[in-house]
Amino acid sequence: MHDTLPPTDLCRLLGCRLPLLLAGMGGVARSELVAAVTGAGAFGFLGMVREPLALIEREVAQVRARTDLPFGVNLIPAATPAPLLREQVGLCITLRVPVVCLFWDVDRAVVERLRGAGITVVHQVGSVQDALDAQEAGAQALIAQGVEAGGHVRGRQPLAGLLAGVLAAARVPVAAAGGLADGRDVARVLAAGAQAAVLGTALIATHESFAHDYHKRRLVAARASDTLLTEDFHVNWPPHAAVRVLRNSVTRGERGDPFGPAPATGPAVIGEEEGRPIHLFSTDSPLRSMTGDFEAMALYAGRGVDRIAGVEPAADCVRRIAAEAAAQLAR
Ligand SMILES: Cc1cc2nc3c(=O)[nH]c(=O)nc-3n(C[C@H](O)[C@H](O)[C@H](O)COP(=O)(O)O)c2cc1C
Structure with a gap:
């Protein structure tokens, strides 16, 4: 064996x-x-x-x-x-x-x-x-x-x-x-x-x-049923590219329409990485090098998350x- x-x-x-x-x-x-x-x-x-x-x-x-x-x-x-x-x-x-x-x-x-x-x-x-x-x-x-x-x-x-x-x-x-x-x-x-x-x-x-510790902690706590496929995190990618993420305020629609017109003040900034702004609805996930509103970022997770x-x-x-x-x- x-x-x-x-x-x-x-x-x-x-x-x-x-x-x-x-x-x-x-x-x-x-x-x-x-x-x-x-x-x-x-x-x-x-x-x-x-x-x-x-x-x-x-x-x-x-x-x-x-x-x-x-x-x-x-x-x-x-x-x-x-x-x-x-x-x-x-x-x-x-x-x-x-x-x-x-x-x-x-x-x-x-x-x-x-x-x-x-x-x-x-x-x-x-x-x-x-x-x-x-x-x-x-x-x-x-x-x-x-x-x-x-x-x-x-x-x-x-x-x-x-x-x-x-x-x-x-x-x-x-x-x-x-x-x-x-x-x-x-x-x-x-x-x-x-x-x-x-x-x-x-x-x-x-x-x-x-990944930022926030993302790791969320994976440990999550179940497969907490994941979903969505196109909500789309900035920087070709259209109709779905991602599997943990459900959050963005996927529940609480942060506005990801495909609506950008506000006159420019796209909402929810974080920062070494001076680079992290925008709402972007494909960025929380990294060690970032600060910001991690809950509203793309918390990528596959359906095997149950077993972490x-x-x-x-x-x-x-x-x-x-x-x-x-x-x-x-x-
Ligand atoms: C956080 C995260 C980032 C990813 N980024 C890429 C990427 O940049 N390029 C790529 O080919 N696949 C990327 N993938 C998809 C992986 O290649 C792979 O298909 C996926 O992780 C396998 O599913 P699992 O997460 O359930 O193990 C990413 C997946 C995750 C979870």
Whole structure:
């Protein structure tokens, strides 16, 4: 009997021991968290959507200062102004980032540019059609994201059905994401054919995540039924992009109409991050570096939130989930 999970082909492609991936969560998945999960045997993506080049460069250097193991960077072409995206991709190439994970609309030119530079490309998808498009564009692995996921949710299919469909259609390894938060969840998707499980929300509730303590505390207290899909947090994103968050004053309609005309005084400011205003209805979630009215921000949470019992070191979370999943699969 194994006391932890054996590596899969996807592990060999990425260069990790365990078939567990830290989701590239914007704002939250920074170098401290990536290094911690990597050290425990999983694979980590820095969530760098829309981040300036200086921050990406610093975070990549800080991962490298903490570990020699490979890691990835997550970018979202559709949510990033074109000139910044071009520079972000160029920087990943210059820095020789080993793996880049992309999400939302498949941007063939970006996939080709990264592949041309020898970078391994992973694409998160929310439908079989997205999976086929990403594979056709050159993605070497896919993440099937079910509707249970926290954060931006691309498709509307529950994970089990989507995973089966993507596995049937794909020639490349497939990982599963959405609502996975304990060993049983991970064992279930591995048994169904996924080559790794992606953990997002479960790894926010760790000491190393860059989320503000307020967000972590809310996750520990929440149930799956406290989450919902909404388009209320939309500023900075393409239209009709739904997010799964905890219900709050915004989703209850107590903060006004997210799609109404902006007040004459400009959009309401509900917080601040190092001099940058945080606007009501924006996609920003509470981070360590912020102050403000956290209750009204996007409190991202997947449906696995039920199974988050406390805030722990990320390496403990990875090892515990891997051991539970191995025991479950051995039964
Ligand atoms: C706080 C948060 C931020 C996220 N940001 C991103 C992102 O920037 N890029 C991305 O590809 N996915 C992002 N996601 C989605 C994850 O990649 C993944 O699909 C999701 O976390 C899986 O579901 P789970 O949270 O239930 O584990 C985010 C998710 C969360 C919870």
